[in-house]
Amino acid sequence: MLRIINRQLDAERELKRIGDRTFSGEIEPQEKAVKEIVTTVKNKGDEALLDYTAKFDRQVLEVVNLRVSGSELDAAYQQISQDLLHAIQLACQKIEAFHRQRVPRSWVQFNEDDIVLGKRYTPVDRAGLYVPGGRASYPSTVLMNAIPAKVAKVPRIVMVTPPGEEGKINPAVLVAAQEAGIEEIYRVGGAQAIAALAYGTDTIPKVDVITGPGNIYVTLAKKMVYGTVGIDSLAGPSEVLVIADETANPTHVAVDLLAQAEHDPMAAAILITTDEKLAYQVQKEVTRMLEGHPRKTLTEKAIANYGLAVVVESLEVAAYLSNLFAPEHLELEVSDPWGLIEKIRHAGAIFLGHSTPEAVGDYLAGPNHTLPTSGAARYASALGVETFMKHSSLIQYSDTALKQMSSTIQILAQAEGLPSHGDSVRLRTE
Numbered sequence: 001m002l003r004i005i006n007r008q009l010d011a012e013r014e015l016k017r018i019g020d021r022t023f024s025g026e027i028e029p030q031e032k033a034v035k036e037i038v039t040t041v042k043n044k045g046d047e048a049l050l051d052y053t054a055k056f057d058r059q060v061l062e063v064v065n066l067r068v069s070g071s072e073l074d075a076a077y078q079q080i081s082q083d084l085l086h087a088i089q090l091a092c093q094k095i096e097a098f099h100r101q102r103v104p105r106s107w108v109q110f111n112e113d114d115i116v117l118g119k120r121y122t123p124v125d126r127a128g129l130y131v132p133g134g135r136a137s138y139p140s141t142v143l144m145n146a147i148p149a150k151v152a153k154v155p156r157i158v159m160v161t162p163p164g165e166e167g168k169i170n171p172a173v174l175v176a177a178q179e180a181g182i183e184e185i186y187r188v189g190g191a192q193a194i195a196a197l198a199y200g201t202d203t204i205p206k207v208d209v210i211t212g213p214g215n216i217y218v219t220l221a222k223k224m225v226y227g228t229v230g231i232d233s234l235a236g237p238s239e240v241l242v243i244a245d246e247t248a249n250p251t252h253v254a255v256d257l258l259a260q261a262e263h264d265p266m267a268a269a270i271l272i273t274t275d276e277k278l279a280y281q282v283q284k285e286v287t288r289m290l291e292g293h294p295r296k297t298l299t300e301k302a303i304a305n306y307g308l309a310v311v312v313e314s315l316e317v318a319a320y321l322s323n324l325f326a327p328e329h330l331e332l333e334v335s336d337p338w339g340l341i342e343k344i345r346h347a348g349a350i351f352l353g354h355s356t357p358e359a360v361g362d363y364l365a366g367p368n369h370t371l372p373t374s375g376a377a378r379y380a381s382a383l384g385v386e387t388f389m390k391h392s393s394l395i396q397y398s399d400t401a402l403k404q405m406s407s408t409i410q411i412l413a414q415a416e417g418l419p420s421h422g423d424s425v426r427l428r429t430e
């Protein structure tokens with residue numbers, strides 16, 4: 001049952017607990033397990049990948065089968081419907097069009113005083129894309145990872161995803177990968193896949209950046225290997241926070257809460273509303289829709305542990321609470337969403353108005369659906385082309401420009417007690 005809270009202090013406490021669910025004491029056992037998995041893969045490589053795949057995915061593989069073969073890739077096209085192929089292709093086009101608008105461009109500035117300054121963007125050499133596959137299969141996440149990496153022109157892109165029954169990967173995932181131009185795919189998931197990408201094994205190459213969402217094990221592993229490799233963000237169990245006024249439709253709000261809760265028992269689904277009657281209607285609708293839901297057990301668990309409806313006195317308070325939580329997805333189910341957006345400071349993606357369910361963004365609106373969770377939206381953003389790029393600063397001084405700055409640099413070097421710094425300028429300019 002979706003809990004309803006009326007007091008702001010209680011709401012603040014509960015939102016903090018839910019926000020912290022993937023980084024608090026609650027997840028100590030998972031943290032311990034992930035530490036052991038990452039260390040074992042680092043030391044034992046492929047052998048450990050096979051052991052963990054047998055243990056957690058219940059699939060017995062051999063090293064030669066870790067990489068998806070060309071014939072399996074070809075066959076995937078015969079195993080999906082034309083409708084699904086066209087849906088993947090349309091989503092692909094829309095996601096690519098959006099990401100092409102955001103390509104960081106190198107720039108150089110020639111200043112009057114003979115100084116050249118700039119930034120030069122280059123892609124990473126190797127990227128590793130994680131596509132989840134434990135409790136659901138995610139062809140859409142293939143596109144959200146692969147398209148920005150391709151647009152960034154990363155020379156080598158590899159994808160990992162957990163194997164399903166008989167070690168097979170969902171053909172829709174394989175088709176989505178090929179439509180996005182990815183052919184190097186390994187059937188391994190969880191923390192073991194992240195460790196393999198971070199440290200390399202005989203079969204799986206070490207990469208420079210790992211992207212993609214995943215459950216608690218995947219997210220903790222990404223956090224652990226950060227530094228050895230770059231990561232996009234901590235994109236863990238899904239979240240939605242809906243701010244609704246009396247104009248919202250309770251059935252629509254309820255189904256949007258369930259749409260994120262159905263991802264994972266650790267997913268979070270929160271309603272903040274100015275309309276108490278709506279809160280009770282949504283609560284009733286959630287209970288009704290859970291009956292006969294094909295993913296009832298896990299969805300109900302998410303709603304019971306990390307679901308919440310909060311009744312507030314104003315939209316200002318709703319925005320304040322939402323900013324405290326910094327949700328992955330924020331829906332503004334209010335009469336004037338553009339009026340409210342001014343007050344929103346932290347959210348991975350914002351869905352405005354009554355005709356924009358979050359699922360539009362999950363599949364094909366264009367913006368990336370790989371988004372920071374558990375409050376990480378306070379400092380991180382959606383996966384994008386820039387995630388696969390870094391920039392080098394460019395600096396060129398002429399003799400005259402160096403002479404002009406010589407004494408200032410020497411004073412600063414002296415203040416830091418670093419004489420060779422000062423001398424490197426002095427010796428060129430005396």
Ligand SMILES: NC(=O)c1ccc[n+]([C@@H]2O[C@H](COP(=O)([O-])OP(=O)(O)OC[C@H]3O[C@@H](n4cnc5c(N)ncnc54)[C@H](O)[C@@H]3O)[C@@H](O)[C@H]2O)c1
Binds near residue numbers: 141162328371
């Ligand atoms: N934030 C985002 O942008 C975003 C986007 C899409 C999906 N998601 C989230 O991705 C997640 C997908 O989760 P999933 O479970 O379906 O797939 P997943 O691929 O993330 O995880 C499956 C893997 O977890 C590992 N695992 C399972 N139980 C384990 C255990 N007891 N010990 C150690 N490892 C274990 C296994 O190796 C398995 O292969 C969901 O939480 C969903 O909400 C987030």
Ligand SMILES: N[C@H](CO)Cc1c[nH]c[nH+]1
Binds near residue numbers: 328369370
């Ligand atoms: N809602 C997820 C991000 O939290 C993305 C997704 C993919 N497929 C369906 N949903």
Ligand SMILES: [Zn+2]
Binds near residue numbers: 238260
């Ligand atoms: Zn979703």
